[in-house]
Amino acid sequence: MKYALKKFAAMLVTILCISFLVYLAFDLIPGDAALAALGTDVEPERLAALREEMGLNRPFLERYFDWLTSFLRGNFGTSYKYKLPVADMIVSKLPVTVIMALISFAMMTAVSLPVGIYTAKHSGGRIDRVITVVNQVMMSVPHFFMGILITYVFGMVLKLFTPGGFVSYKVDFWGFLSYILFPCVAIALPKIAMSVKLLRGSCIGEAKKDYVRTAYSKGNNTNKVLYGHVLKNAMIPVITLWGMTLADMLVGSIVIEQVFNIPGIGRILLTSISYRDYPVVEAIIVLIAFVVVATNFCVDLIYGMIDPRINVGAES
Amino acid sequence: MSLGKWIGKKYPVNVIIGMVITGVMLLLIVMSFFYTPYDITKMDSASKLAAPSLCHLMGCDNFGRDIFSRVLKGMQNTFVIALLTVIIGTTGGVLIGAFTGFFGGWLDEVLMRIIDVVFAFPSILLALVFVSIFGTGRYNVVAALGVAFIPSFARIVRGEFIKYREMDYVKSARLAGVGRPRIIFVHILPNTFPVLTSSVMIGFNNAVLAEAGMSYLGIGVQPPDASLGSMLSESQTYLFSAPWYAVFPGLMIILLVLGFSLLADGIKANA
Numbered sequence: 001m002k003y004a005l006k007k008f009a010a011m012l013v014t015i016l017c018i019s020f021l022v023y024l025a026f027d028l029i030p031g032d033a034a035l036a037a038l039g040t041d042v043e044p045e046r047l048a049a050l051r052e053e054m055g056l057n058r059p060f061l062e063r064y065f066d067w068l069t070s071f072l073r074g075n076f077g078t079s080y081k082y083k084l085p086v087a088d089m090i091v092s093k094l095p096v097t098v099i100m101a102l103i104s105f106a107m108m109t110a111v112s113l114p115v116g117i118y119t120a121k122h123s124g125g126r127i128d129r130v131i132t133v134v135n136q137v138m139m140s141v142p143h144f145f146m147g148i149l150i151t152y153v154f155g156m157v158l159k160l161f162t163p164g165g166f167v168s169y170k171v172d173f174w175g176f177l178s179y180i181l182f183p184c185v186a187i188a189l190p191k192i193a194m195s196v197k198l199l200r201g202s203c204i205g206e207a208k209k210d211y212v213r214t215a216y217s218k219g220n221n222t223n224k225v226l227y228g229h230v231l232k233n234a235m236i237p238v239i240t241l242w243g244m245t246l247a248d249m250l251v252g253s254i255v256i257e258q259v260f261n262i263p264g265i266g267r268i269l270l271t272s273i274s275y276r277d278y279p280v281v282e283a284i285i286v287l288i289a290f291v292v293v294a295t296n297f298c299v300d301l302i303y304g305m306i307d308p309r310i311n312v313g314a315e316s
Numbered sequence: 317m318s319l320g321k322w323i324g325k326k327y328p329v330n331v332i333i334g335m336v337i338t339g340v341m342l343l344l345i346v347m348s349f350f351y352t353p354y355d356i357t358k359m360d361s362a363s364k365l366a367a368p369s370l371c372h373l374m375g376c377d378n379f380g381r382d383i384f385s386r387v388l389k390g391m392q393n394t395f396v397i398a399l400l401t402v403i404i405g406t407t408g409g410v411l412i413g414a415f416t417g418f419f420g421g422w423l424d425e426v427l428m429r430i431i432d433v434v435f436a437f438p439s440i441l442l443a444l445v446f447v448s449i450f451g452t453g454r455y456n457v458v459a460a461l462g463v464a465f466i467p468s469f470a471r472i473v474r475g476e477f478i479k480y481r482e483m484d485y486v487k488s489a490r491l492a493g494v495g496r497p498r499i500i501f502v503h504i505l506p507n508t509f510p511v512l513t514s515s516v517m518i519g520f521n522n523a524v525l526a527e528a529g530m531s532y533l534g535i536g537v538q539p540p541d542a543s544l545g546s547m548l549s550e551s552q553t554y555l556f557s558a559p560w561y562a563v564f565p566g567l568m569i570i571l572l573v574l575g576f577s578l579l580a581d582g583i584k585a586n587a
Contacts, residue, residue, distance in 0.1 A: 014432065017433050018437075021433070028449075136577065136578065137570070139573075140573035140574040140577060141569075141570050142529060142566075142569055142570075142573075144529060145528075145548060148552060151555060152555055152556075156556050251440050252440075254440070255529050258549075259552070269444065270533060278448070281448050289437060
């Protein structure tokens with residue numbers, strides 16, 4: 001319990017730090033909301049008046065806490081470009097990106113776990129060697145190029161989906177899912193390769209340790225040793241990777257959205273960057289950072305569940 | 317003993333393949349500084365989207381520019397950017413990691429908290445923040461990715477320094493009156509090289525992939541200069557009629573990364 005609380009406190013501190021740094025960074029850029037509202041060729045008096053009215057002349061820390069509290073209440077500010085509340089712009093696109101990340105994550109765990117265990121168990125065998133080579137190549141393919149290849153092979157040659165024919169989940173949920181499946185494969189494949197390699201290596205490393213010999217000498221067979229003893233320990237580095245991967249997938253989908261022409265968070269982020277629409281950029285980045293930090297917190301909790309020594313170690 | 321047998325004994329097959337791929341890639345990159353078959357910006361309307369042939373080994377793009385020449389230049393750009401990124405990341409990481417790992421204390425706590433925060437941030441996202449503040453262009457990408465890569469190196473070096481600082485040889489050096497900077501850089505740092513080298517190579521690969529991703533998004537190297545990422549992004553419009561336009565730049569990224577990661581595996585196994 002103490003361990004969880006400690007990690008929770010660390011998470012809050014990290015979130016505070018990130019939001020502070022991001023706010024500071026965007027505060028240092030020349031140009032602010034008042035300038036964005038009036039344009040550059042405005043009389044200085046009107047600009048100053050609007051700044052006063054919008055509260056932009058207040059001290060930095062005061063503005064930061066104001067921004068933070070309204071951010072936590074779900075008010076992310078107003079877009080410079082579209083004059084819309086940022087929250088409204090994001091909320092309609094968020095499900096697309098999140099669903100894509102979650103499906104890719106599910107694909108990764110569902111494939112890499114059995115394959116990783118199989119290759120570890122039969123390491124040195126023919127199938128293991130083939131998978132190792134395939135893995136090595138997969139890890140070198142950038143996911144957006146994988147996306148382009150998938151578009152060509154499955155979209156243009158095999159005609160399993162229409163490239164660029166994205167339908168919103170609001171219009172046709174099954175159509176949306178069957179389109180989204182292909183980008184998800186593109187995101188998941190390199191990550192599958194990575195986690196298979198890690199799981200295999202970690203299983204083989206654990207299998208050399210003394211407790212494995214003890215477990216065998218007690219009369220366990222390979223399966224019992226593997227699933228009862230080795231896997232639990234071998235999973236710890238894999239779970240670390242998965243935790244980082246979830247964040248990577250959220251960000252990776254920014255690029256993949258461009259490949260498959262999907263209007264998600266990535267699209268808004270990129271257009272906002274090119275229009276210098278800072279409130280939107282700021283909100284999306286802080287949101288993603290929150291997700292990343294929260295995932296890390298969950299990973300830490302899972303460590304504690306798998307390996308009770310981590311709990312005790314943190315308390316002593 | 318023949319040369320082939322000697323190499324086969326010393327290095328496993330995958331490392332040899334890695335060496336060959338990396339060697340060829342490096343040769344091509346070095347060549348691109350002095351020679352490309354065509355001018356990379358020369359347009360030729362007669363050979364728009366021409367298929368690969370003896371004149372144009374990888375075909376031509378939508379402006380009739382030679383893809384092979386542009387791929388060479390793109391590889392050079394990617395390589396230089398990735399190299400600079402890794403240099404910034406390693407230098408920063410080694411300095412921070414060495415001092416925090418060696419001295420410990422409150423400075424270590426504070427710096428590691430900051431490192432954790434930056435580490436929690438996916439590097440492309442950090443680069444996007446950077447670019448949205450400072451604008452696009454290759455040097456901004458280098459700076460952004462370089463900063464983004466510092467934490468991972470700092471963590472590795474710090475871990476190594478914590479391991480070594482309690483060792484007897486360090487204690488005896490201290491007793492002998494060797495100054496701290498000398499202990500850090502002359503006595504301990506070389507011992508971290510085996511671990512550092514393989515992570516530098518992995519870092520280089522990540523930098524190549526990140527640079528390609530950023531120029532694919534149009535925020536890296538700006539046209540008309542060539543980059544593998546932006547070629548891939550342009551090629552998508554012509555994917556059906558000219559698939560080779562996408563295949564060759566993509567293939568080059570894969571080979572660049574594959575060669576290095578095979579080499580890194582070999583170095584890791586030897587370390």
